[in-house]
Amino acid sequence: MKMAAPHQESAREKKFRHILFWKVSGILLLILAIEGGVTGTVLYFLYGLKGDAHVINYAGHLRWRSYEMPYLVNRHFAEGIDRDASRRHIEERLKEFENILYGLRDSNSSLGLKGVKASQQMPSVVVPLAATGTLPGEEALWARLTNHINKYEEGVKPAIIQALNTPDAEERLTILSSYDMPGYVMDVNQTVKLFSEESNKKVARLQIFLFAYLGVIIAIIGATHFLAWAFVERPILEVHRGMQALVKGDLRQKIPVRTRDEVGELAKGFNVMAGTIENQLKEIRSDHERLNNILANMGCLVRVINPETHKVSLQNEPLNTIIPDGLKRPCYNLWKRDYECDRCVCSEAIRNNAHRWKEEITPEGVVYEVHAFPFPNPDGTMINAIEVIRDITAKRRMEAEVEESRMQVLQSQKMAAIGSLSSGVAHSINNPLSGINLFSDVLLKKVDTLKDTPVYEEFKKGLTEIKDASKRCETVVKDLLRLSRVPKPETLPVYINETLEHTLNVFVPQLKLLKIQFVKEFSPTLPKVLGSSGQLETVFMNVISNAIDAMPEGGTLTVKSMYIPAEKKVEISITDTGCGISKKDLPYIFNPYFTTKPPGRGTGIGLSSALLTVQSHRGTMEADSEVGRGTTIKVRLPVHQSTLPRA
Template sequence: MIKGVNLFSGIGRKLLCWFLLLSILPIMVVAILTYRYARETITNELINEEAFIAEGIKNHILTILNAGEYSSQFFASDEFIRRHLEMLNNNPDNKHIIRKFNDYMVYKTNLNKDFYETFVLNHAGIIVASSNKKSIGRIEFGADYFTYGKHGTYVKDVYMNENTGEYSIAFAAPVLKKRGGKFLGVLVIRFNANRLNEIVTGKKTGIKDDAGSFLRRGMTSEAYIVNKNYMLITSSRFKENAILKQQSKTEPVTIALNYGKEVTGVYKNYMDKSVIGATRYLKKTGWILLVETEESEAYSPISKFKNRAITVVGICIVAVIFISFFVSRGIINPIILLVNGMKRVAQGDLNFRLETNLKDELGELTASFNLMTDDVKDSREKLLKLKADLEERKEYLESILRYANELIFTLDTHGNFTFINPKIKDWNYSEEELIGQHFSSILPDKQRKNIDQVIYNSSARIFEIEVLDKQKYTRNILLSTSLIKNIKGQLISILGVAGDVTELRRLEKKLVQSDRLASIGQLVAGIAHEVNNPIGVIYLYSTESLKLYEKVTNSLKLISSIPISDNANQLTEVINNLDTGLNTESRKDALKKELLHIVDDLNKYCKELVQINNVVNKHRAFLYEYLEGSVKESVRCKELISGLLDFSRQKEPEMGMSNVNDLIDNVLSVVEKQYRKEKIEVVRMLENNIPNIMMDARQMEQVIINIANNAVLAMKEAAGKVEHLGTLRKGELTIGSRFHPERECVEIFIKDTGIGISKKDLSRIFDPFFTTRKDGKGTGLGLSISYGIVKMHDGSIEVESEVEKGTTFKIFLPLKANKEQELSVVKL
């Protein structure tokens, strides 16, 4: 063995442990599985045997119970018993009848050796005849065999007879008159309950003269019966005087009494010992039969097997230890040689090689070591050559940096300059002045609050910022920064590239000023056109309303000129004359003429009123129409002004982290039902991996609702174009989301199957007051407001449309929006 090799440390100990584990574990697993199989086999065989015994005992007990019930019914139907009981009911003091009746009861009792006593109770519950003369005259009115026996066959549970001290079972049956079925009394047979002991435990005499008895099995096996009061009604093998004294409220007894189910398996018996048993439920009497054997006795045959298995495993462990020792020795020695060889190579001896005669894996490992040493030697020579190439490339890159037209610099992790190319001299700085200074030293005060956003920006964005040259003049630059990290992902430096755009921004301002004046002129013209139309309508309706007002007023003046009050005074005078009693013929004729004259006048006035009413109603309808039109046009003016105010007062968004999927669900929960009423099918297409983004949720909800409402109106218009074909076109509105990791943005798309937008109108849809609606209800500001909101979120809107097929709006929102940034060039 090589000096320093210890088989009980390091790899030697590991090999030894693995040999032991892989060799002994299967043996132990087989032994445990065999033991468990033997245990389960014994348990199943014993359960089946005890279930068979329990079934046999159950059938024997049922045979006895059925025989007892039959005997009681047979005796109760005996004509002699019925006739003599009826005689005693009529003449209870007839001693001759009593004597004959008692002798007959003795005869009946002697027919079966297990009958203790046979007696008859009259209709009052008094024993009038019995095979036991001491029982005659005893009142049993409250006994359950009398209470239940007079209604039909009844079996009384095991009880101790108070007069004889015998454990008995009572079978009762009603005695009825043959004709008419009149109740005469109850016949009771008191049966020997010890017969149950002989069935379940066997006779204690030790003589096997009863083929119907089931003998005990083993030293701990036992069979017994429990009644519905949880009391043993047969003897216990292990406890004296257990009948009606020992309680057995065990799990199988409780299950049988509560659910009527029979249990087989392992459980605790009434002595709280684990047993393997089987139960049978006798529904007729509510008894539970249990046949049990203690687990300790049941599993005793496999205890020897367990001891033998332990001995075999121990011998195997000793053998494996010796075998493992020698096998490990043959593996470790070549490994030690390899370790020593690697140490020499690590010290720089690249000419060292190992020699071996092994043909196994260790031999292959040694050969691989020699090849590795050759590769290391070649790699070292290549590295030296690569170093020279890198020196040359370094010089080349320094030349590029020195003569570049853009300012290139690097910062350390704290934001201090570590390198600046000579382009900085255009700002009248020297490289030595700024090396070691913080980047914020060349920024104006208002820009310094956003310095971290500029320096540590991880996205590929271009920031437009203001800087100060050495003379403190402001310059506009486009700045791009990149974070440089090591292999572990730790930040080690920051690379920056800046381009001066000061002169370019000065020219842009002039162009923006001129374009703004043109936009204001176009906007004013649009406002004048949109507001002038409803105002003209309102003016027309107002002038027509004034004319109608004059006509209605003139009609009302005619009503006031009708002399209805004069006719009323004349009519009052006529009535007063009637009351005076001047009823001469001449006076009556005069009054009659006067009344007819008044009636003619009233009819004339009524016709005039009807004509006036028709005129008023006619003009009132026109007046209502004009006023209603004025109100509608006023509302339209109000909507135009309100939309214009919203367009001009777009407030800054209140940014917060939100998820566009939740945003879409919130919007659809409000509008989906209304869309479906209009036969628009709403489809959600939401991706599951959408990240949260910074946005104003309420403003973005407004954007989605504006675009979705326009889509619904477009689909309704498309459906109206095909109504003449006799079909109803069903529109489909699809709203969904997508995540674009390469663009670092989230997309919300809204697609419809409406009439589409022509190429001519597509370039104007975001212009203020532009609308394609023909009903005059659109203000043309919805998409303009939506466009402004998206822009304030640092986002963009794209539109794809095809006439007669539909339109798709795509809203792109960045993952990290900034109020002060634009999409491609961010102004700070």
């Protein structure tokens, strides 16, 4: 198997591939840059909110511890309290309070305060790294936190330690009251609220940013969709619509060329291809129409056949009028058959790669001359044949008519010669026969005077035989004269069925005696013919007499009459089931003096005389016979035009 050569990429294809690569790469990089920037910004905000959440959480602890300290100190001096354990508990709480204060101030990582730094404006104040800059509200918050630390170091812690060391309750209350502990607690509580408000502002800014981010994403998606529709989807859909139109056979639809990229080049190439195909199809249609016109006007029926499948793949217009659905039916249906041809000239033409021909006759009597030629496929295979069919019915009919006329002329010439000869012979013999008859009659009368003599019987017998022989000679002479002088038929309308009925009535007793069955099949709508009823009756009597002679042991005699519209003739057929006539004798049965009967049973004048009578009526007479099966004599006579049945 021959392998296809590898495809060599052209410069245009390389250019298209590079353009497509950089387009896809640029779109991907743009999407990645947008996604990276937005994701970094979101993480930046979330990281800042995480720091704010930690700050708010520890500020809340400060507030709780500030509420708890006075209560713990007062509880320390209550009765039944283990003061050592209570003091350790108060010191632990102070330590936690200090850790929170100093941790917020010093960004203690143990508290989870990662990502904070000291403000440039306030070195002692820490701010979340998540913020974009140090805001005035945040500076105020961290200033309040510094103030809380200072108050704690200068007042709250010393006052609590001093109160723990003072057993007197009034003095302890004076010590704690000396420093405004409720005010400190309220101040811390306000700081926590401010931290929460500031964090809520950041959350609100983050929400605005997220909504803006969502709007940007929607805008990007919309713009991407529009660009994809304008530069990718729409050109591809237009190419697809063009392809669908091409599939449906619409080559006039052009694809708009909107870009200079590969899609635009594809649309341009598609339009060029569609135009090329349209031009080629126009040429093909023109050639097809020219070929159809040639095939339609060549005066023949033409078709292409696959003899293996009996399928017709092409037929010209004249053949379409005869068999419109010929492409869907087997090829032999043209001959009005439902079975394959005995001889397929298409198969012979393909097998021998040569011209073959034959004649086909349909049941209606149409004669076709079929010529078959091998019809190779473009790849050289030979599975089809082209048939050129001519209707030669008229030609064959004309040939038959010419042959019939020639035979009639020959028969007429032969009968004329025989008639002329017979007439001369009859006249030459008739006078001596008259003398023989006359003298035989005279001698028969005189021999009666010799009755008493011994020679009387011998003389009378001899004279009687002479008399009989002369009578037979007279009969032959009359037949010769009748053969030589056929009277002209009368030109009167004759109803053939009535003539046949009258003829058959004569033979009814004889048919019954010989046990011959009689079948009549007369057409009730038979038109009349012009001629002599008596002469035609003589013709039918001669034929029926011969048929009866052919069935000495019985049989069937069938007489039919029918009208043949195609020939405008009446046909009378007389069929017997007798011994039949051999093929070698059949061509001579209408010749004068020819007979197949035993000697002494026939003169051979009956059928020849009948033929002359039928021909004088402008008719024809033919015979068909088979030994052992019987004989059929057909007489055809032209009809009287005024009595033709109406269509």
